[in-house]
Amino acid sequence: MSEEVKKFKITIDGQTAEVLPGTSILEAARQIGGKSVPPAMCYYSKLEASGGRCRTCLVEVSKGSEADPRPMPKLVASCRTNVMDGMEVKNLSSDKAQEGRKAVTEFLLVNHPLDCPVCDQAGECHLQDLGYEHGNLDTRTEFKRNTYDADDLGPHIKLNMNRCILCARCVLAANQLTGEREHGILFRGDHAEISTYLNKALDNDFIGNVIDVCPVGALTDRTARFASRVWFTKPMNASCKCDKCSGKTTVYLKGDEVVRVTARKDQWGEVEEFICDTCRFERKNLSDWNIEGPRHIDRHSVISLNHYEKPKDELRVLDNPMAKEISEKDEK
Incomplete structure (x- = not known):
């Protein structure tokens, strides 16, 4: 009978989950879900050896593990950093991580043209x-794109x-x-x-x-x-x-x-x-x-x-109080 694999405990923005050893911080965040999932533009779970190139998934590790609780001195790429037992990670709750992501975005846009009005990827990019x-x-760059x-x-x-x-x-x-x-x-x-x-x-x-x-x-x-x-x-x-x-x-x-x-x-x-x-x-x-x-x-x-499914609660679409009053009058 095979022994049960011990799972590692990780906390991301205050949300805790247990994942298998060898799981990356990004995959652990995806298991938790919600807004704490870092963005990823080069990592692709279906492709081997992907990740570690764009650096948009930078996060702050405030606690390395239970065995070594020291924080990691620099931001890390969550797609390339594996979870350790007891690790604590900050994504949205870290000003340092948000500043790092802002800097990476600026770097990616240095040579990127403003093609959104004519680009087929607009709306999915x-x-x-x-x-x-x-x-x-x-832009702060002085060089030609x-x-x-x-x-x-x-x-x-x-x-x-x-x-x-x-x-x-x-x-x-x-x-x-x-x-x-x-x-x-x-x-x-x-x-x-x-x-x-x-x-x-x-x-x-x-x-x-x-x-x-x-x-x-x-x-x-x-x-x-x-x-x-x-x-x-x-x-x-x-x-x-x-x-x-x-x-x-x-x-x-x-x-x-x-x-x-x-x-x-x-x-x-x-x-x-x-x-x-x-x-x-x-x-x-x-x-x-x-x-x-x-x-x-x-x-x-x-x-x-563009929602093609009927909303479960139609009144939640009407955020304007005046619109709600008019809607109630129509119903009467």
Whole structure:
């Protein structure tokens, strides 16, 4: 009979949980849930060796463990730091962590253009959320921004390197989902960029998943480019019979038109099951899909404003006291 593994106790912003040894602080925070979960733009639980690049998940460890209660002297990346028994962590309750996240956001926005009005990722962009919460109105850098020409990485994928934050998710996804990888991070330092080898096209049955894992608008779907703002579409769970993948997707409808197709994502914005390029790029007719029902978007971004489910308590929508009085009169 195997011995029961002793779990480690961790407290994050006053909330306590027990997790298995080897669990990162970020994963422990996700198990607790709520607003204490640090943001993550490079970490992806479905991809091996992800994390540790963007530093948006910085937290303050006020107590290392029961055995060594000393606080860690610097902020740590929660996606790369494992839990110790008795550890106490501050995220929202730490001014130091919030200042660190603000500085990281400013650094990520040094070369990032103000493309939100024309970017297909607007409304789903993690950097847009961070910029709204922590970004500065003006830049302090005196240097000219790095600029690149938009590039077509094959018939279906558009690369806007100007928007890339070098999280390397797309490289890891191509490494682990496809047999051959034909793109990567070239050069070093501030000259580093995502590119293909000798201008090759990305051609693989599952290469379209690099679009879904991209946290910003650097990699976009050419078949859905500029078709519609995401908040003007209706995300629906849909499925089809596919020989290559599970066929479980989210289709974004504008009327009866299928604007785009993506894999289904969890509450952290991570793909549940990767889908093939046939489902993503070629099945754009409503008759191709079995519509299962509305997809609940569990995000605080602008896409969450379109609710397709009837509210359980309709009166809570009416926050204006005058509106409540008028509503009560109408009922009488």
